[in-house]
Amino acid sequence: MWKRCKWFLDTTLLFLILILLLTVVFFNQKAPSFQTTGDVTGFVPKFSHRITTFTPDPDFFPDDAKKFFTNATRDKWLSLVPDGLGYLHIQRPEGYNNLPTPLLNYKKKDMFVVTTSVTHQLHCLYSIAHGYALLATGQEGKQSEAHWHMNHCFDYLRQSIMCAGDVALEGQQTTFAKSIPGSDGWDAMHNCKNYDEVFQFLERHKALKEHWI
Template identity: 35%
Template sequence: MNKLSDFPRRTVPRKTYRFLPDPQYARDDMLFDEHDTLHTLHNWIPLSSDARGYVQIQDYGSYPHLGEPHIVAINRTSDGPAYMMSVFHQLHCLSYVVEHYQQGYDGVGLEEEVAHHSSHCFDYLRQSIMCAADTNLEGENDAGPGWGSNHECTDYDALLAWANEHGAMRWRNGLLPGEAIL
């Protein structure tokens, strides 16, 4: 029987990354202005797969722990089964929380849907961090807390390639508005 961990974890290599600030994805001043926040979050789109994280698993019935798939738009005329890869759900949640944190800074009131979605994202990200449980040790560094440390990670380029190869739809190609964020 196939195990849930057979894909893509077993097929995506590991790679060492040094954690450093990257102003393309986060800047110290990005939260003071809605335009700057949305512009910065728009830069995150290439971090997601072409199918917005949805992948097709042809033999999903062989993986009893998967549960039922989502039904998503495979193309403009048909729907089909797909699963969301957790990493892309996590990036969506982080992007969502950043966007609405900035709106709160601007004095925008918290709507009920935003409060519920944000609460989901906080708890989902908490559980995701605990699940991954990165145990790399971080020392003192002039760049600031957490920066400059090496981490053994999933090779993100290889992960994106796998996700695009198994993508359920071509989200970015014609389905994504130009000003969108994750």
């Protein structure tokens, strides 16, 4: 009698363990892990993270707005993006899920080309800075950016910032006038993607050789 009960208990336990293992496998397949503010198609790899403290760099936004139009300032901005500005050639797109509609300009070349959000954001920020520098130097008549593009960039950057949701804690400002309260953000520690890895990935899969921002 005892042997029969023990066999029944052992069999039941093994059956429950098997169900548990199958459940774990099932939910792992149904719920793929995506990197925060990352790709959902499977084309872009996960990048490592590093703790980063932001530091001011006036070479990107000179106090003298006229200097924004120098080669030195433009080179600083160009150093942020790889050749091709994040336009990527995806070979064998059928192997990935949820890909966006490819850019139409490249269909004749039989290339599946998309762009990337980080370089789009940098392009928008540069466009806004360029427009501001024109206004600050009294050259608004040379403004080449259409108003719809500026409005697009403001809204796109708004949603990009909210998507990232960076909640790094910031303390008392140290670079403004003493009479100004609040934070300048320079003392905060941020959990950032390794941008060197991002840059290298974009460079490896670039669809274009031109370098612009």
